Amino acid sequence: MPNRYTELTALGWTEWFDNTAQCGPGDALARVAAVDRDMLLVMDHTGTFRAKLAGSYLHRHSLPQDLPCVGDWVCLEKQPADDIGLIRMLLERRTTLRRRSAGEAVEYQMIAANVDCVFIVQSCHYDFNLRRLERYLVMVRDGGADPCILLTKTDLVGPEVLASQLAQIRSADITAPVLTLSNVTRDGLDELERTLLPARTYCFIGSSGVGKSTIINHLLGRDALRTKGVSGSGEGRHTTVRRELVLLAGGALVIDSPGMREFGIMGAEDGLEENFSAISRLAAGCRYRDCSHTGEPGCAVREALDAGEMSRQQYDSYITLREESEFYRMSHAEKRKKDREFGRFIKSVKKDLDRY
Known part of the structure; x- marks a missing residue:
């Protein structure tokens, strides 16, 4: 079946979306580039413009994960003379990148949607953390995107430190590709650029100050995203305040995101199975x-652990992440059940009041 929206191909539109899109008559298609509270910046083949959610959409969708996020495709109404479009529908997501909301709330927080590859960025200097890396990998794989590890600030460590970190990654049975880069010497930047393909969407995630915005500015060839200088320790200072989708000259689309102190896991069984594939095979x-x-x-997994065929660190990480994922999945399901019961109670009360 031919693509009905060939003019959107450069923005990441594929046959998959063509087969699933069901916009209303007269509605146009656009992709979300940024979200600022109740106003969105969207893009189509003509450029970028502002849009807002229709009241009917907000009435039907109350959960945070049901609202458009960066990377989403939306159906909207916009006349040529209008400055602002009206979003009426969110298209089905091909991939998702989400985490458990920070704090006490048991909800999903959408980070980005329809991403082809996620670069998990860690600094070789102070930020490298294998357990945190596994946490990111689980959620990236669970959402259906391909992960790639990007180790930055290689100019701040010796070759032996970098070699040790690479060895730790491989010894943990992590199979994702690994790239290394220095924003100062620009070593590795050409290889990163060759990785970015036209019409594909890439998201950069990681802690604050690891160089995500600086990398994207290098790729853009200009200071489109604000950055600050490094601190006395050589670590960057966080400045990104919103997620934003930008189009590179080479045709790739990239999303920068604010640094995240927490990356909570919830309901990520598929991601756990894929990331800890060796344990999954043993579990059979x-x-x-x-x-x-x-x-x-x-238990074949415990037998392999006792025989020294698996590291204690890898086993502990798997058990910790699995228990966290299951605990918050059950908590989320219980919360949804209580919300539905409360909703039915309110409806019954309204019906009783209408009788009088």
């Missing part, structure tokens, strides 16, 4: 199908 040999790998007899 457990005596019980619902084995928790924490003490049951006939």
Whole structure:
């Protein structure tokens, strides 16, 4: 079936969206480039313009993950003379990048949508953390995007430190591609640029100050995203305040995102299975199908751990992430159940009041 919206191909539109899009008559298509509270910046083949959500859409969708985020495709109404478009529908997402909301709330927070590849950025200097890296990898894989690890600030460490970090990544059974880069010497920048393909969408995530915005500015060839100088320790100072989708001269689309202190996991069973593939393969040999790998007899995972075929760190990381994912998934399901019950209660009260 031919693509009905060939003019949007450069913005990441593919046959997959063409087969799933169901906009209303007269509606146009656009992609979300940024979200500023109740106003969105969207782009189509003519350029960027502002848009807002229709009241009917807000009435039907109350959950945060149901609202458009950067990278989403939307159906909207906009006349040539209008300055602002009116969004009426959110198209189905091909991939998602989300985390458990920071703090006490048991909800998903959308980071980006329809991303092809996510660059997980860590500084070789002070930011490198294998357990945090596994956490990012689980959620990236769970959302369906391809992960790539980007180690920055290589000019601040010796070759032996970088080699040790690369060895730690491979010893943890992490199979994602790894790139290294220095924003100062620009070593590795050409290789990164060759990785970015036209009409594909890439998102850069990581802690504050690891150089995400500086990297994108290098790729753009201009200071489109604000950055600050490094501190006395050589670490950057966080300045990105919103997620934003930008189009590079070479045709790739990239999303910068604010640094994240927390990256909570919730309901990420698929991501866990894919990221810890060695443990998943061993689990197929457990005596019980619902084995928790924490003490049951006939557990192939524990047997491999006891035989030294798996590191204690890798096992502990898997168990910790799995238990966190399951705990918050159950909490989220319970919250949704209570919300539905409360909604039915309110409706019944309204019906009773209407009788009088």
